[in-house]
Amino acid sequence: MSALVYTLSDSATMLRRNLLRLRRYPSLTLLLVGMPIVFLLLFVYVFGGQLGHGLDTSLTGGRSGRAGYLDYVTPGILLMTVAAAVQGTAIVVAMDMTGGIVDRFRTMAIARSAVLTGHVLASLIQAALSLGIVLGVAVALGFRPGAGPLAWLGAVGVLALFSLALIWLATALGLAARSVETASNTPMFLTLLPFLGSGFVPDASMPTGLRQFAHYQPFTPVTETLRGLLTGTPIGADAVTAVAWSLAIALASYLWARRLYARKRSA
Amino acid sequence: MSTLRRPAVVATGVRKSFGETVVLDGVDLAVAEGTIFALLGPNGAGKTTMVRIFSTLVPADAGRVRVAGHDVADDPDGVRAAIGVTGQFSAVDDLLTGAENLRLMADLNHLGRRAGRQRVGELLDRFGLAGAATRPVSTYSGGMRRRLDLAMTLVGSPRVIFLDEPTTGLDPRSRRRMWDDIRDLVAGGVTIFLTTQYLDEADELADRIAVLDRGRIVAEGTPDELKRRVPGGHIRLQFADPAALHAAAAHLDAAAADEERLVLRVSGNGDVASLRRLLEQLEEAEIAVEELSIHGPDLDDVFFAVTGHPTLEQEAAR
Numbered sequence: 075m076s077a078l079v080y081t082l083s084d085s086a087t088m089l090r091r092n093l094l095r096l097r098r099y100p101s102l103t104l105l106l107v108g109m110p111i112v113f114l115l116l117f118v119y120v121f122g123g124q125l126g127h128g129l130d131t132s133l134t135g136g137r138s139g140r141a142g143y144l145d146y147v148t149p150g151i152l153l154m155t156v157a158a159a160v161q162g163t164a165i166v167v168a169m170d171m172t173g174g175i176v177d178r179f180r181t182m183a184i185a186r187s188a189v190l191t192g193h194v195l196a197s198l199i200q201a202a203l204s205l206g207i208v209l210g211v212a213v214a215l216g217f218r219p220g221a222g223p224l225a226w227l228g229a230v231g232v233l234a235l236f237s238l239a240l241i242w243l244a245t246a247l248g249l250a251a252r253s254v255e256t257a258s259n260t261p262m263f264l265t266l267l268p269f270l271g272s273g274f275v276p277d278a279s280m281p282t283g284l285r286q287f288a289h290y291q292p293f294t295p296v297t298e299t300l301r302g303l304l305t306g307t308p309i310g311a312d313a314v315t316a317v318a319w320s321l322a323i324a325l326a327s328y329l330w331a332r333r334l335y336a337r338k339r340s341a
Numbered sequence: 342m343s344t345l346r347r348p349a350v351v352a353t354g355v356r357k358s359f360g361e362t363v364v365l366d367g368v369d370l371a372v373a374e375g376t377i378f379a380l381l382g383p384n385g386a387g388k389t390t391m392v393r394i395f396s397t398l399v400p401a402d403a404g405r406v407r408v409a410g411h412d413v414a415d416d417p418d419g420v421r422a423a424i425g426v427t428g429q430f431s432a433v434d435d436l437l438t439g440a441e442n443l444r445l446m447a448d449l450n451h452l453g454r455r456a457g458r459q460r461v462g463e464l465l466d467r468f469g470l471a472g473a474a475t476r477p478v479s480t481y482s483g484g485m486r487r488r489l490d491l492a493m494t495l496v497g498s499p500r501v502i503f504l505d506e507p508t509t510g511l512d513p514r515s516r517r518r519m520w521d522d523i524r525d526l527v528a529g530g531v532t533i534f535l536t537t538q539y540l541d542e543a544d545e546l547a548d549r550i551a552v553l554d555r556g557r558i559v560a561e562g563t564p565d566e567l568k569r570r571v572p573g574g575h576i577r578l579q580f581a582d583p584a585a586l587h588a589a590a591a592h593l594d595a596a597a598a599d600e601e602r603l604v605l606r607v608s609g610n611g612d613v614a615s616l617r618r619l620l621e622q623l624e625e626a627e628i629a630v631e632e633l634s635i636h637g638p639d640l641d642d643v644f645f646a647v648t649g650h651p652t653l654e655q656e657a658a659r
Contacts, residue, residue: 080451087448091434098436098477174432178493181396183422184449 081185088192095166096200106162107204109265110155111211117151117274118144118215125275133276135305141216148212148219149301150273153293155208156201156237157264160244163197167248168257190335194241201237219304229303235320236296240264242327249334267293292319348407349374349501349532350395355404357390364390366556368404372534372549377527379547380536381644386553388536389429392505395534396426409501425499429506431486432493433478439489440465440474446496464492468522484515491522502526504535508542520545540644552647560647567643575642576619578605579632592626593619597645608642 096103117125118140126134126143134142170176170189179189209217221229244261251257270288271277277288288294295315302309350372357365364387372378382388393399395406397417405412411419426432433442443464447457465471468488473481478489487507494502507523508516523546527533537543543550544564552560552567560567580586580603589605590598597606609615616635623630 083451084449087445090448091437091445094441095434095436174428174430175434177398177428177430178426178432179449180398181421181424181426182449182497183418 077185081187084185084188085191085195088188089195092166092192092196093199096196102162102165103159103200103204106158107155107207109158110151110204110208113154114147114151114208114212114215117147122147129276133307135220135307144212144215144217145219145305146301147274148209148217149297149304150268150271151212152205152208152233152300153236153273153297154265154268155204156233156240157261157267159201159204159237160197160240160264161258161261162200163193163241163244164248164251164257164261165254167193167245168251168254171249172252172254186336187332190245190331193245194238197241197244198234198237201241202234205233205237220306221304225303225306229300232296232300232303232316232320235317235324239320239323239327242324242331246327246331246334249331267291268297272297292316292323295319347374348372349409350378350534351405351407352391352395353405355391355394355406356402357387357394357399358402364556365394365401368553368556368558370551370558370561372532374532375527375530376548377523377533377535377546379543379550380534380553381538381540381543381550382536382553383538387556388538388553389505391553392426392428392503392534392536396424396503397421423499424501424503425494425497426503427490427494427505427507429509431490433486433489435479436477438475438477439470439481439485442478442489442493443496446493450497452496460496464495468492482515484511484518487511487515487519488522491519495526499531501532501534504533506536506538508537508539516542552644554644554648560643570643570646574609574635574637576607576609576616577632577634577636578607578623578630579603579634580605581629581631585628585630588626589623589628589630592622592628606645608645 122140122143126139126141126146129138129142129146131138131142134146136142137145167190170193176189219226240261243264247260248257251260268274270284271291271294272288273293277285277294280288295312296319298307298312299309299316301307302312348371350370352368352370355365355368356363368387368391370378380388380391390399394401395408395413397413397420400414405414407413408420409423411417411423413420434445437445440461443461444457447461450457452460462471465474468491470485470489470492473485478486481489491504491507504523508519511519520542523533523535535546547564549562550564550567551558560570562570578589580589583600583603586598586600586603586605590596593605593607596608598604599606607619609619
């Protein structure tokens with residue numbers, strides 16, 4: 075068998091292991107998916123009536139009031155779901171690295187990349203499940219995206235690419251953490267970023283300094299692109315920026331994670 | 342032991358420092374194929390670092406290591422394909438069951454579905470884990486975890502096995518059982534390199550023993566050869582208070598004090614003349630002894646004889 079076949083089969087083995095672990099430890103997934111759902115309910119029912127009236131209907135895809143705000147906030151909540159899900163990635167990666175099992179893997183003749191690839195693929199599946207659940211809740215609350223099949227495909231693509239980027243970032247953070255506790259805290263700033271962007275309210279309404287941060291941070295173009303694809307708001311140049319940010323974060327984090335993994339010593 | 346046998350592990354001039362701390366200071370050793378080699382030393386002597394270097398986990402700063410004919414620096418994958426490692430900290434997946442852990446190893450060793458399943462079943466039976474095979478490892482006892490750990494190491498049929506303190510923390514029964522398992526492995530032609538801080542363990546299992554102290558091999562030989570290096574055993578003196586212990590330690594030469602237990606070990610075989618001399622010395626100095634006992638030579642004496650300091654002292658210092 076060639077090296078490539080071994081790499082694929084070892085990665086598949088590691089993926090199976092991680093999916094099995096996810097099934098044995100469902101409380102972590104439930105906890106992480108619970109957070110965006112709570113924020114969705116909170117913002118739609120507590121603040122949504124008022125916020126919805128302040129929004130121009132061109133930003134909501136046509137509806138106004140609470141229903142309009144639901145349309146507006148759902149893309150932001152979906153990105154928050156991804157940000158919350160990757161906390162789980164950092165935790166399970168750190169659990170592996172601080173335990174003895176990674177040393178066992180390192181002393182075996184297996185493809186070097188398989189351990190991390192297994193984590194990343196399992197996390198992608200976990201993120202997809204979380205997104206499915208949160209989207210389901212949003213639809214149950216009355217979210218009615220007007221997207222056609224092509225726009226849906228685009229939305230799935232944007233979410234997948236952005237998830238991949240944050241998952242590699244969380245993997246690197248999990249590798250860099252000295253303990254599982256640290257690993258569960260460091261990616262938390264990611265769940266704040268949808269607030270400091272156009273996830274919950276338009277960034278145009280913010281004071282200057284914050285507005286500039288919101289305008290240039292990666293969550294904003296991704297939110298705008300996703301919102302445009304799902305509800306038909308204008309996208310413009312945001313699509314290109316969103317893809318560029320996602321690719322850049324994914325690549326930089328991948329290289330960082332690879333370096334940390336190669337160097338990691340639990341001496 | 343036979344010089345005709347090929348060496349399974351050869352190390353020459355191995356050095357390793359972590360920052361300013363020198364952990365290994367020029368280690369040379371050779372382990373013959375199909376034998377058990379014990380690396381004996383107190384905590385912090387550098388045993389684990391040695392295993393980590395030999396098993397490709399960390400690079401040495403200097404020196405060469407060949408394992409099963411492959412150089413650890415030039416051909417780490419060649420080494421990895423030939424070895425199995427059971428570390429000091431359990432390397433099992435707590436969230437999986439025993440059988441799933443073993444199946445994971447079978448898959449990573451590319452055994453194929455049928456051969457893998459057969460090997461897993463075989464190992465579960467051999468290590469008495471068949472009854473617990475479908476339980477998550479988090480419910481296992483310490484002895485069971487250790488046996489599963491060793492079983493996982495064996496899935497790929499390694500030719501050289503590294504065991505880093507395989508019985509630390511086990512109760513006496515699990516410990517005996519682990520010893521039997523280790524002996525069975527060598528019967529199959531495998532080479533075993535184990536580290537231990539238990540002197541009786543090295544004595545019990547090893548064909549050859551190397552004593553590691555502060556990063557250097559200070560003695561090497563068969564258990565009998567090492568025991569022959571000390572003229573006799575030791576006399577153990579138990580005191581009632583630290584003052585008496587200190588007075589006696591200052592008065593007697595070749596003595597190792599254990600502050601915690603208020604015990605002094607005096608080298609020498611328990612013949613009547615030397616015993617009388619010891620008692621006279623104690624009486625002259627007016628030191629009261631609670632209890633006196635005579636012991637045959639054991640590996641503690643070896644350690645004291647070759648290093649000039651006892652292992653107890655370092656245990657107490659930690």
